[in-house]
Amino acid sequence: MRYKIDYEKRIKELLEQENKQYTYYIETMGCALNENDSMKYAGILEKMGFTKANEIEKANVVLFNTCCIRENAEDKLFGRVGYLKTRKKQNKDMYIAIVGCMTEQGHILDKIRKSYSYVDVVLGTKSMQFFAEKLYLAIKNHKKTQEVQDNEHEIVEDVPIRYEEGYKASISIIYGCNNFCSYCIVPYVRGRERSRLPEDILNDVKTVASKGYKEITLLGQNVNSYGNDFKDNKYTFVDLLTEIEKVEGIEVIRFISPHPKDFTDALIDKIASSDKIAKQIHLPLQSGSTRILESMNRKYTKEHFLTLVEKMKERIPNVSFSTDIIVGFPGETEEDFLDTMDVVEKVKFSLVYMFCYSIRKGTRAERMENQIEESVKVERLQRLKALFEKLVLEDNEKKIGTVHKILVEGLSKNNDKMYTGRTIDNKIVVFEAEEKDIGTVKNVEIVENNKWYLTGKIV
Ligand code: SF4
Structure with missing residues (x-):
């Protein structure tokens, strides 16, 4: 409507x-x-x-x-x-x-x-x-x-929207989720998947491009299910990306979150061949243990996840990954946790959003009996954090001396003489620039590794 x-x-x-x-x-x-x-x-x-x-x-x-x-x-x-x-x-x-x-x-x-x-x-x-x-x-x-009404199948278009000032805008492409991960309440509260029509999404993309936005993030609980609910089932997420790429003015396209089980070869090829789609992929792992993944109802295994990442690394130059990880899911043993550490070590994520498992009312995991002690969860989280920090430092070191195309986003929050932007793999870079550079794309050489951000210079 x-x-x-x-x-x-x-x-x-x-x-x-x-x-x-x-x-x-x-x-x-x-x-x-x-x-x-x-x-x-x-x-x-x-x-x-x-x-x-x-x-x-x-x-x-x-x-x-x-x-x-x-x-x-x-x-x-x-x-x-x-x-x-x-x-x-x-x-x-x-x-x-x-x-x-x-x-x-x-x-x-x-x-x-x-x-x-x-x-x-x-x-x-x-x-x-x-x-x-x-x-x-x-x-x-x-x-x-x-009151809360149930308008499950309605997608409402043309809602007025107030975009924040800047160069980035986000656009929802699909609502709801069909996956029912055992720890998650989203499918119950947001309903089943409903894809917006491509023409409505493209209109939004053209509107934000005409207002000067250069980067868009496509949003959905499971973006790569996009189109599965269309009757003829022929128009896919890859088709949508192909059309969005053609919109003049949009220089960077990101999407969150894809589900590893739905990541097709066609999508990998699309990312590889595009000079607009960011080479930083958010790929939620949740756990590296196949046993725990099954209990989470994630519908992939440790091996599937690693094979997928390897395939992407082979086909997409300079690809990097961010992820979500839950530690201390009910029944997680030390061995299961070490599987998670193993995946983190192998993939070398550029960013990890890590959480201790906590009960969500109304989910299947709430009723699982083998809940893990808080102290065990916290200790595992600390070990995971330490491993991740070590890997970030190593990866940053490798970037010293490399040159990246970076959109100048604005002044740095911590230094009013420096400006910030992100590499295509989503690392924050601060560098000297001028106000007139905001919104333009510059070649920036990385000169210093500061763990959570990099320092660069325009070349
Ligand atoms: S974790 Fe994500 S994919 Fe799983 S049920 Fe929740 S929203 Fe859906």
């Missing part, structure tokens, strides 16, 4: 009649998909005439875009909502909204209804199109909405 700007206009008129100027503040928890949704909520709010507030205390509408994957997310959310209770009592023009995947969990909705009844709007992951209407009802009639 196409998004209709309707209640946004009504809110704008309502506020104009009352001579009110409203601000909004969005707090985003979780992944890149949630960040992308938050940009859409910001776009919707700006259509209402709201402006962005820099502090939560100064906003008329505070929107929490929640995530149920990260640990302690519930405590964090309710701490923040509780903090606003007194302010809301003092300010009758303040409204609180909670959206995102946490609201799809029954116990969270019950808790909001029971203990946080002052929250004005609660919506699930598939109800963004109703946000303006529900906010309108809250502002005009003080009517609260605390």
Whole structure:
């Protein structure tokens, strides 16, 4: 369905009649998909005439875009909502909204209804199109909405979106997930896979390119399942990449996250032959033990993962990999953990997002009996971290003296005389440049290894 700007206009008129100027503040928890949704909520709010507030205390509408994957997310959310209770009592023009995947969990909705009844709007992951209407009802009639509707098969297009300033934009290409990894709640809260139509995605890509964005990241829980839900099943993720590559102005294309089990030879060849698709691939490993992978329902083995990586290293010059790893999954023995260390050693990931396993309510892994002691998980995490740091230093050393095409992204956060960018394998590089260079691509030689970033010079 196409998004209709309707209640946004009504809110704008309502506020104009009352001579009110409203601000909004969005707090985003979780992944890149949630960040992308938050940009859409910001776009919707700006259509209402709201402006962005820099502090939560100064906003008329505070929107929490929640995530149920990260640990302690519930405590964090309710701490923040509780903090606003007194302010809301003092300010009758303040409204609180909670959206995102946490609201799809029954116990969270019950808790909001029971203990946080002052929250004005609660919506699930598939109800963004109703946000303006529900906010309108809250502002005009003080009517609260605390419900989660199931609009499983709806994809809403043309949602206004507020891109952050800069040269990078993200675009969702597929929603939901069919994989049911045993530790993950996403398929339950985000529903089954739904691919956006290629023409809608391409329109978005052309729009961001026309606004001067040079790099796009295609988003989905499982991007390489893209198109599997189309009836004729003929249009694939590779076809989509091929069309996006042709869009003038886009210089770098990234995607997160692909699933190792769905990584086809055609996709490998596409990456290899493209001079726009980044040669840095995020390939979530989760565990290096085939036994644990089976228990996680990942549908690949240690050997499959390593063979896939080897194939990519052979065919894609300068490819590098980042990954996600969970240590201390239920039943993980020392031997299983050593398998994970072995894969890390062999692949030499450029970046590893590593976590201790923690229980997610409603998942199969929650009911597994052989949970691992916290102290064991932490000790394994430290060993993994130490191995990874050693490998990063070794890899950085090899880059000294090499020259890379780098998009100048902006000033360095830590040094206002230096600028930053990333190598095609996603390493941060800082180098001297000028403001006018921002948004251009430079050849940068790596001159120094600082572990988490490299120093370079424009050549
Ligand atoms: S692929 Fe697995 S981990 Fe990723 S969203 Fe789907 S169920 Fe969760």
